[in-house]
Amino acid sequence: MTKRRTIGVLSRATGVKVTTIRYYETIGLMPPPERTTSGQRVYDADAQARLAFIRHARALGFPVETIRELIALQIDPGRDCDSVDAVARKRLADVRERLEQLKALERELERMISACAGGRVGSCAVMSALADHGQCLHDDHGHAGGGTIATAT
Amino acid sequence: MTKRRTIGVLSRATGVKVTTIRYYETIGLMPPPERTTSGQRVYDADAQARLAFIRHARALGFPVETIRELIALQIDPGRDCDSVDAVARKRLADVRERLEQLKALERELERMISACAGGRVGSCAVMSALADHGQCLHDDHGHAGGGTIATAT
DNA sequence: GCTTGCCTCTACAGCGACTGTAGAGTTTAT
DNA sequence: ATAAACTCTACAGTCGCTGTAGAGGCAAGC
Numbered sequence: 001m002t003k004r005r006t007i008g009v010l011s012r013a014t015g016v017k018v019t020t021i022r023y024y025e026t027i028g029l030m031p032p033p034e035r036t037t038s039g040q041r042v043y044d045a046d047a048q049a050r051l052a053f054i055r056h057a058r059a060l061g062f063p064v065e066t067i068r069e070l071i072a073l074q075i076d077p078g079r080d081c082d083s084v085d086a087v088a089r090k091r092l093a094d095v096r097e098r099l100e101q102l103k104a105l106e107r108e109l110e111r112m113i114s115a116c117a118g119g120r121v122g123s124c125a126v127m128s129a130l131a132d133h134g135q136c137l138h139d140d141h142g143h144a145g146g147g148t149i150a151t152a153t
Numbered sequence: 154m155t156k157r158r159t160i161g162v163l164s165r166a167t168g169v170k171v172t173t174i175r176y177y178e179t180i181g182l183m184p185p186p187e188r189t190t191s192g193q194r195v196y197d198a199d200a201q202a203r204l205a206f207i208r209h210a211r212a213l214g215f216p217v218e219t220i221r222e223l224i225a226l227q228i229d230p231g232r233d234c235d236s237v238d239a240v241a242r243k244r245l246a247d248v249r250e251r252l253e254q255l256k257a258l259e260r261e262l263e264r265m266i267s268a269c270a271g272g273r274v275g276s277c278a279v280m281s282a283l284a285d286h287g288q289c290l291h292d293d294h295g296h297a298g299g300g301t302i303a304t305a306t
Numbered sequence: 307g308c309t310t311g312c313c314t315c316t317a318c319a320g321c322g323a324c325t326g327t328a329g330a331g332t333t334t335a336t
Numbered sequence: 337a338t339a340a341a342c343t344c345t346a347c348a349g350t351c352g353c354t355g356t357a358g359a360g361g362c363a364a365g366c
Contacts, residue, residue, distance in 0.1 A: 077275030085269045088279050092262040109245040116238050122230030126241045131206050
């Protein structure tokens with residue numbers, strides 16, 4: 001007996017919000033499930049496994065497009081593992097790059113905060129550190145407008 | 154003689170793209186500058202300082218709303234420095250939290266990749282690690298649907 | 307004066323990955 | 337029978353920009 005899951009049950013089982021599950025369906029990441037006569041979605045164990053896979057990959061920061069590729073590979077399990085490995089390695093490289101950026105941010109924020117003596121805003125070290133024309137971080141203020149600002153948080 | 158800067162000059166001076174400067178104007182982060190008779194924007198040194206401040210704060214990951222608050226504080230420099238300090242500390246806490254998350258991702262990705270023996274996709278360790286129902290990272294799969302998936306990269 | 311080539315203008319759509327809302331219908335529990 | 341909880345669709349909004357289209361402006365060289 002294959003368990004019949006409504007979208008809410010599936011949501012609680014996987015930790016993916018109901019609206020997000022429907023969104024994944026609209027973008028083709030989840031296949032359209034069967035419906036009851038009244039039109040409610042009914043999911044099986046395969047759907048749950050797939051959603052769990054997606055959730056885990058998203059938690060690791062893989063973009064949706066990459067997950068789409070991984071699923072395509074999954075469906076064709078005879079192929080070489082290299083592409084999967086490459087995707088994971090690429091992701092690891094991205095994560096490490098972001099880690100370095102964040103560590104730099106951490107250092108600068110620490111420096112700013114420790115300099116704050118708690119006076120008035122007019123003489124606040126944090127403020128003057130910010131007003132300082134971006135010397136500390138990545139000061140490309142001379143030549144090119146390569147203004148890729150660090151993607152937030 | 155106050156230098157008259159067109160938007161392109163300002164852009165090159167600060168490393169903020171022309172379109173982004175105009176965007177900051179529409180959202181009220183930059184004040185509307187003077188215009189030539191033909192309608193082109195003309196900026197002064199104050200505008201450049203303000204834009205440099207914004208750029209630096211954005212590079213540190215402060216959200217635009219927070220920068221708006223900081224600018225409001227800046228305009229009123231007699232007030233206590235506490236709120237500025239608090240904003241910076243909050244940001245530091247956010248950065249550190251994100252650092253921890255990313256380190257966890259790094260560890261899990263390393264583990265996945267080192268387990269990959271390079272066979273076929275059907276038996277790929279990376280794939281089965283992903284299919285594994287989210288045990289490793291933050292397995293809130295029991296009770297609540299608190300599905301805040303780690304914000305990507 | 308005229309052309310060339312870059313610069314600037316406005317207005318609006320699109321990105322990624324969802325989230326929120328409105329308004330209506332369905333299922334389950336009491 | 338009724339209330340509570342769930343589900344449906346469709347679409348707008350989020351954040352911080354980026355890209356596009358089509359039109360007009362400006363300095364330098366001829």
